[in-house]
Amino acid sequence: MRIFKFLSSNFLFVLLLIPLAGIKAQDAVKVDPEHYKVEVDNPQVRILRISYNPGEESVMHGHPEGVAVFLTDHTAKMKTDDGKSFEMAGQKGDVMWLEKSKHQPSNIGDKPFELIQIELKNNIAGQKSLHLFELPEGVTERQLSDHLKEMNQAIREEGYPQAGYHLYKLQGTNNENYQYFLEGVWPDAATYDKIHNSEKWKEIAEKGKEMIEKVRASELYLKATRVE
Structure with missing residues (x-):
């Protein structure tokens, strides 16, 4: 896994590259509707509202490429499909560019966290x-x-x-x-x-x-x- 961080003005832009290992990922909304709610769904994008209370964990699932916008501070643990895991922490307002990935997140902090994830659908575009x-x-x-x-x-x-x-x-x-x-x-x-x-x-x-x-x-x- 490679992580690249870029600071621009007061914003954090993080690029996560986590390979899918050739395995078809399960849809987050279908396998974990408690944490993943659809806000918008059209031919171009699907926008998810994601929320976790302290100690809550998802199941392994996948997302296409897109952007995550954190609405709260967050401390999370991310398991990947290759059996590895890493911790990540950030602040309200952080923005992350996400490559197509498969993972299993959990909230290891003492406060709930919430984010918006924008999944891009138009795979024709380069x-x-x-x-x-x-x-x-x-x-x-x-x-x-x-x-x-x-x-x-x-x-x-x-x-x-x-x-x-x-x-x-x-x-x-x-x-x-x-x-x-x-x-x-x-x-x-x-x-x-x-x-x-x-x-x-x-x-x-x-x-x-x-x-x-x-x-x-x-x-x-x-x-x-x-x-x-």
Whole structure:
């Protein structure tokens, strides 16, 4: 297992690489519904709300690649499918990029912990970007959603219907750090460059430039490339 940590502003970005050893992993929601609740499920992502009381342990299960956002401080023990285990601790607001993995977590702390896990479904894409943010002052959800629809239309007209941007709102009351996340999906870097250099895309992007710059000023930006 390899763990990489990157500090960016006041955010912690952790990349965990835990191989699946070729074994099909069980779905967390099916095998452990007590700890894993589905908040959103659509063709692009599944968003889970995960909670453990002190001393509670899950069963071995798997997740696709995605992002975890911790809503509380946490002290946990993680067993992997190769029989090894490790402990991990962190703070409320920590963000982790997760590769496809199989594990069995438990809460070894003295307080409950809770997190949101965003599981990515679109396996056609070779590259993804995730932007976690709160709506800036002067920007509404409808304005941002409508702008992204225009951008996606321009991307489809370039011949890439499966690429583009998807906006999601995090549910629940314990999400002080982020209200929304924006997912960008691209087959590869060359396609990304081609789309963003097209005149049609540039025209749409210019219309929403001020709004997007406000979002970027306070966002947490994560970029990932599929590991083959």
